Amino acid sequence: MIEISHVNKWYSPSFQVLKDCTTSVAKGEVVVVCGPSGSGKSTLIKCVNALEPFQDGSITIDGLKVNDSKTNLPKLRSRVGMVFQHFELFPHLKIIDNLCLAQQKVLGRGREEAIAKGRKLLERVGLKEQAEKFPAQLSGGQQQRVAIARALAMDPIAMLFDEPTSALDPEMISEVLDVMVDLAREGMTMMVVTHEMGFARKVAHRVIFMDRGEIVEDAKKDEFFGQPRSERAQQFLSKILSH
């Protein structure tokens, strides 16, 4: 589904953020990307739907090359859902309109169809009652669930999550993770940048560990948590799992 092949990215000639990153995500697979801050994991996931340009290598989604000027990027992006750390709901639009905007403007769905779809998804993330409210009237956890519903409204073939729970209060993390776990169990293809190792243990098929722009470890979940090959990943795990 997602093929990442020898991706290199420089912010400046002396500062390389991604070093020869190669991995893939199969259809229906859930891959968790973790690593210390500044390791390039967010940058990598943003490269997947070309929100960040990269200078070298290639990424293909469902057979379409992302870094090809002939690719219709808006169309490709509309098929890949993305959830951000800071939710990024559109503050001037009601919740339901946040869900309808791209359905109508990108997919060309009619207003009624978009609303019906939006309401169904809001119900699914447990926010049916909030449809007519504005984002600022919702809690962080609720906003992030709306953001997930907004991405799902586009009927994506894969979902990208960029630290979806990092900006949330502890008690709101689980309500968002619950939605993500459900998604994973339904067979959604997911690439998730997160520090939530509990989530990784529960639903991930593979874990990728990044450090200083490199993919240091790319292993099946059990191998990763059982006996990580690299020393760097061992240190990382022992630090974040010690509490």
Next chain:
Amino acid sequence: MNYTWNWHIFLEPNPTGAGTYLDMLLAGLKVTIVTSLSAWVIALIFGTIVGILRSLPSRLATWIGFLYVEFFRNMPLLVQLFLWFFVLPELLPRTAGLWLKQMPNAPFYTAAVGIGLFMSARVAVQLAAGIGSLPRGQKMAATALGLTTLQTYRYVLLPMAFRIILPPLTSEFLNTVKNSAVAITIGLIELTGAARAMQEFSFQVFEAFSAATLMYLVINVIVVIGMRLLERAVAIPGYITGK
């Protein structure tokens, strides 16, 4: 001071033979209002386009926006009106120049366009700042949903940016009204022009300019109230700007 006040002067017939001095001032008031509104519409249209250019990632776009703004905001408005009114017709091919000079209401069109372009540079700077103040993730979220750059601006960035810059835009609107008085120098008989004409015919300088001052005040109070109402009408529930 040897001055004879005569507040009844407004009801005396003016020397043009068409009505009283008050009618003369009201005619000037009308010209001021029409000129200011036309200039403001031009300022908003061009200011929006240039403001968007200044906020685009493209080097060329920002460069064009930069040149435009620096050209129009670094020259006194008076000089700009002279350039458009006296110099431009001479620079154009003979027939075009002649057409410009013989155009009926030439001072009005020149003033509306000249003041409009002068103000558009200021609107552009404000709008670019408004767009710049939005979280970077907003554009990313819109892009990730598959919206094109144009759609992202139209449906996501501009609605928020304009809400944020409404208070400074109010000042710019007021400035547009006040700047319309400069048009007297190219022969437009707007409110200041009418007050001066009244003074020249009647010698009641204080009455003439007291009335003009009062009329400017009334226009601007209406503008301020109108913009307040607009701010209130587009306010987003739960969203507090700048906090």
